[in-house]
Amino acid sequence: MTTKTALVTGASSGIGEATARKLADLGYTVYGAARRIDRLEKLTDGGIRPLAMDVTDDASMSVGIARIIGETGRIDVLVNNAGYGSFGAIEDVPLDEARYQFEVNVFGAARLVQLVLPHMREQRSGTIVNITSMGGKIYTPLGGWYHGTKFALEALSDCLRLEAQPFGVNVVVIEPGGIATEWGGIAADHLRKVSGDTPYATQARAVATLLSSEANARRNSPPQVIADAIAKAVTSRRPKTRYRVGFGARPLLFAKWLLPDRAFDAIIKRVTGIRN
Structure with missing residues (x-):
């Protein structure tokens, strides 16, 4: 049997690294992609092939x-994992930054x-795995541009699933909850810089504290749970x-599906620690 080939973007850490290793363990020829190839060298001990790739650069x-x-x-599997979270009030985030987040999280994929x-x-075969987020179905204050990218990728994935199905190609969406990676700390730091000294500062402090809190980090799941879900999907x-x-x-x-918007708004305020 011909060895199947997989490409995993954002493979230098977190979910991408765990996924690349998992697929390699399953016998795939795996290419792990990231902008900085030096951060991929650690993957070579697992037989993963490092690939320099910038998802904002077509060439x-x-x-x-x-x-x-x-x-x-x-190529049998594409895992679109590259992405980042840039938080800040919609009013505060420069549109150039908003566009760049869409370039990475949506247009690159x-x-x-x-x-x-x-x-x-x-x-006549293949699987495309798009990593969105529970943030592709729910929302938080000061995350408008990030959530916008994830909502968009959800919609594109649904349309793509119907388009690709007649050709034997599967399209799968992975919607992670809280995952123990460096993502939260980076997003919190950026949020403080963008909205920490604006009329939205009170909200920014609350959301940044949630994103970067040690208690929240301890509750979060390890990246391996996402890698295992991807492995189940592609096999x-x-x-x-x-x-x-x-x-x-x-x-x-489930709460988003069940509750009216105002009731879910109240849950999100409570979770993020925002007080009116």
Whole structure:
């Protein structure tokens, strides 16, 4: 049997690193991609092939996919994991920063989909895994631009699933809850810089404290739970359309489905520590 090939973006740490290692353990030829290739060297001990790739640079993505196809002749799994959270009040965040977050979290993923789909269609098989978030279904104050990217990727994934299905290509969404990575601390620092000295400062302090708190970090799930969900999806003959895993994902998404907006607003205020 031909060894299957997978590309995992954002593979230098956290969910991406755990996923790359998991797929390699399952026997895939894995390419781990990130902007800084020096941060990928630690993956080579697991047989993972480091790949320099900037998901905001079309040439970088095109060259990367061409290399994978040239070396292996196929691509079976794309895990669109590269992304970041830039928090701040919608009024405060410069539009250039908002656009850049969409470039990384949405358009980079979409461009990679465009690049791999011709090969998957020709194979009549493949799985595209888009990492969104429970934040692609729920919302928090001062996270508008981040949530906007995740809502957008959810919608694109649903449309893509219908488009790709006749060609034997699966499209799966992973909706992580709280995961123990460096993401929260980075997002909190950026939030303080953007909105910590504006009319939204009180809210910024509350949300930043939640994002970076040690108590919250202890509750969060390890990245491995996401890697395990991705492994289950890509090895299943008929994967679920969505996998909701990690701390808080299921109860919060259920509450969003069940409650009217004002009632859910009250829950989010309570969770984030915001007081009127």
